[in-house]
Amino acid sequence: MADMTVNQSAARSKPAVKVNTRAIVMGLYLLFLLLPIYWLLNMSLKTNAEILGDFSLWPRDLTFQNYATILTDPSWYMGYVNSLIYVVMNTFISIVVALPAAYAFSRYSFMGDKHLFFWLLTNRMAPPAVFALPFFQLYSSVGLFDTHIAVALAHCLFNVPLAVWILEGFMRGVPKEIDETAYIDGYSFGRFFIKIFMPLIASGVGVAAFFCFMFSWVELLLSRTLTSVEAKPIAATMTRTVSASGMDWGVLAAAGVLTIVPGALVIYFVRNYIAKGFALGRV
Amino acid sequence: MEKTVNQKAWFLVLPVLILVAFSAVIPLMTVVNYAFQDTFGNNQFFWAGLDWFDELLHSDRMWDALGRQIVFSAIILAIEIPLGIFVALNMPKKGFWASFCLVLMSLPLLIPWNVVGTIWQIFGRVDIGLLGYTLDKLGISYNYTQDFYAAWITVIVMDVWHWTSLVALLAYAGLQSIPDAYYQAAKIDQASRWKVFRYIELPKMMGVLMIAILLRFMDSFMIYTEPFVVTGGGPGNATTFLSIDLVKMALGQFDLGPAAAFSLMYFLVILLISWVFYTVMTNLDKRES
Numbered sequence: 001m002a003d004m005t006v007n008q009s010a011a012r013s014k015p016a017v018k019v020n021t022r023a024i025v026m027g028l029y030l031l032f033l034l035l036p037i038y039w040l041l042n043m044s045l046k047t048n049a050e051i052l053g054d055f056s057l058w059p060r061d062l063t064f065q066n067y068a069t070i071l072t073d074p075s076w077y078m079g080y081v082n083s084l085i086y087v088v089m090n091t092f093i094s095i096v097v098a099l100p101a102a103y104a105f106s107r108y109s110f111m112g113d114k115h116l117f118f119w120l121l122t123n124r125m126a127p128p129a130v131f132a133l134p135f136f137q138l139y140s141s142v143g144l145f146d147t148h149i150a151v152a153l154a155h156c157l158f159n160v161p162l163a164v165w166i167l168e169g170f171m172r173g174v175p176k177e178i179d180e181t182a183y184i185d186g187y188s189f190g191r192f193f194i195k196i197f198m199p200l201i202a203s204g205v206g207v208a209a210f211f212c213f214m215f216s217w218v219e220l221l222l223s224r225t226l227t228s229v230e231a232k233p234i235a236a237t238m239t240r241t242v243s244a245s246g247m248d249w250g251v252l253a254a255a256g257v258l259t260i261v262p263g264a265l266v267i268y269f270v271r272n273y274i275a276k277g278f279a280l281g282r283v
Numbered sequence: 284m285e286k287t288v289n290q291k292a293w294f295l296v297l298p299v300l301i302l303v304a305f306s307a308v309i310p311l312m313t314v315v316n317y318a319f320q321d322t323f324g325n326n327q328f329f330w331a332g333l334d335w336f337d338e339l340l341h342s343d344r345m346w347d348a349l350g351r352q353i354v355f356s357a358i359i360l361a362i363e364i365p366l367g368i369f370v371a372l373n374m375p376k377k378g379f380w381a382s383f384c385l386v387l388m389s390l391p392l393l394i395p396w397n398v399v400g401t402i403w404q405i406f407g408r409v410d411i412g413l414l415g416y417t418l419d420k421l422g423i424s425y426n427y428t429q430d431f432y433a434a435w436i437t438v439i440v441m442d443v444w445h446w447t448s449l450v451a452l453l454a455y456a457g458l459q460s461i462p463d464a465y466y467q468a469a470k471i472d473q474a475s476r477w478k479v480f481r482y483i484e485l486p487k488m489m490g491v492l493m494i495a496i497l498l499r500f501m502d503s504f505m506i507y508t509e510p511f512v513v514t515g516g517g518p519g520n521a522t523t524f525l526s527i528d529l530v531k532m533a534l535g536q537f538d539l540g541p542a543a544a545f546s547l548m549y550f551l552v553i554l555l556i557s558w559v560f561y562t563v564m565t566n567l568d569k570r571e572s
Contacts, residue, residue: 021373022373022374022375025369025370025373026370026373026374026375026384029370029373029388030384030387030388032444033387033388033390033391033444033448034387034390035406035413036402036403036406036413036414036444037390037391037394037402039402039405039406039412039413040401040402040405040406043405043411051411052410052411055411055416057413093302096298097298097299097302098299100295100296100298101295101296101298101299103295104292104293104295104296105296107286107287107289107292108286108287108288108289108292109286109287109288109289110288110289110290110291110292110293111290111293113292116296116300117561118557118558118561120299120303121557121560121561122553122554122557123303123307125501125553125556125557125560126307126550126553127504127505127507127525127526127529127549127550127553128505128507128526129505129507129525129526129527129529129530129533129546129549130314130529130546130549130550131307131310131311132530132533132534133314133533133534133539133542134309134310134311134313134314135306135310136534137313138309138310138313153302153305153306154306156302156303156306157303157306157307160299160302160303161303164299176285214392214393217393217395218393218394218395218396219395219396220395220396220397220508221507221508221530225534234395235395235397235398238397238398238401249405249411252401252405253405256398256401256402259394259395259398260390260393260394260398263390263393263394264390264393267386267389267390267393268382268386271382271385271386271389272385274385274389274392274452275452275453275455275456275491276456278392278449278452278453278498279453279456279491279494279495279498280494280564282494282564282567282568
């Protein structure tokens with residue numbers, strides 16, 4: 001906190017000191033964030049004997065056996081496939097229904113618009129625990145239990161409102177004159193929306209899709225409640241490393257590392273919008 | 284932006300309305316249904332009136348879980364908000380290092396919640412985890428499955444690890460919007476670092492900070508997966524928060540009536556906070572335009 005007491009003029013004369021305190025703070029914080037992740041990665045590259053044996057900060061006996069186990073056993077890798085299927089379905093549904101709604105909210109005022117917008121927010125805020133049991137009964141009774149579409153629809157509960165809010169935030173930045181000019185030029189609504197409007201808010205669609213993907217990917221309670229075998233997500237599959245012969249720590253760690261990969265791959269593209277996404281499009 | 288009055292806009296909202304009604308209103312109606320009825324199986328239901336609510340309001344179990352929940356959320360906010368602001372103030376303003384920090388900081392936010400639990404479950408173990416092992420070697424007794432305080436500290440540190448970046452990212456976005464002219468003016472006035480923070484940065488960050496506070500409050504208020512994986516609500520009931528208790532009641536014991544009444548009250552609290560949230564958001568929008 002040294003730089004808090006140093007006043008502006010002093011800081012100007014000694015820029016090196018200031019940069020260093022900042023770097024130290026950030027370094028420590030990032031270390032705190034990355035250490036547990038490193039530990040998981042470290043464990044995934046060890047054999048179980050080494051994990052439970054001597055304590056070591058890095059794998060002495062580097063092995064990719066744990067990853068091989070997951071990537072060759074269908075009961076393991078199908079967990080990833082199942083998760084990806086319902087996540088992609090959910091993202092697609094959410095964006096498709098949210099686009100026209102967000103456009104309506106950003107451009108028009110109509111009866112009950114504010115109440116509707118608020119009601120959507122309450123669904124984003126609703127605790128999944130409240131919905132676990134009724135969802136289970138609802139989807140069982142319509143014969144959708146243990147299907148990908150059930151989980152995809154269930155996740156719409158919080159992802160559709162999120163997508164509407166984020167997209168509305170982006171669309172509001174597009175001047176209304178563009179719409180009006182296009183209509184005067186004889187564009188129909190559909191053609192205008194796809195040809196002119198969509199390219200203008202492309203980054204918004206990307207960000208909304210990213211957030212839908214992410215929140216569906218990280219959620220466990222609903223996806224676990226709504227599936228048993230056929231559509232079982234990877235998150236639920238991970239619990240099977242607990243067996244009579246003890247925990248298979250290496251495989252558990254490898255499965256964990258593999259769940260981090262999709263998020264880590266796309267995070268670079270949305271890095272400047274991530275705050276906006278978390279703030280529901282309102283920064 | 285001036286909005287046109289157009290009632291036909293309802294058609295554009297209709298798909299969302301139908302979809303969310305299907306996944307929110309119908310299940311919620313089931314909950315309401317159960318909350319006022321009792322059953323002895325075989326799908327025979329009896330009107331129970333307000334009995335479940337009455338029972339719930341007099342049950343220590345619910346009040347204890349609520350108490351733990353409030354303490355947990357309060358501690359989370361007290362740590363994450365100041366820490367997040369502090370981190371945001373120290374982040375590089377632009378260039379390669381800014382992107383570098385943004386990407387690494389976002390990483391914990393994108394990890395599935397049960398994996399977050401697993402990471403800390405492993406990390407804190409005395410035999411194979413770095414944290415547990417180090418503490419043990421330092422002579423500090425630490426066992427999150429047995430010890431009340433160790434369990435709480437683990438769950439809190441885990442949440443700080445998981446979500447502080449969110450507060451930092453929002454605060455950072457707020458800081459980025461401050462024009463350079465403000466800082467130059469402060470420099471001319473020879474304002475101290477503290478005064479710059481107090482009178483320039485904090486007021487400019489207030490809007491996004493309110494969002495951060497509300498989001499963190501809501502999400503910590505319905506936390507389920509992470510503590511469930513790490514401690515399973517234990518030792519005893521030490522870390523049984525509202526959602527964990529509710530799931531135990533609804534899916535574990537299948538006590539439909541009490542669980543439904545519990546859900547409704549839980550939902551009303553959420554509704555109240557959502558309304559505060561909404562008001563803050565709309566005020567923020569107004570200030571911008």
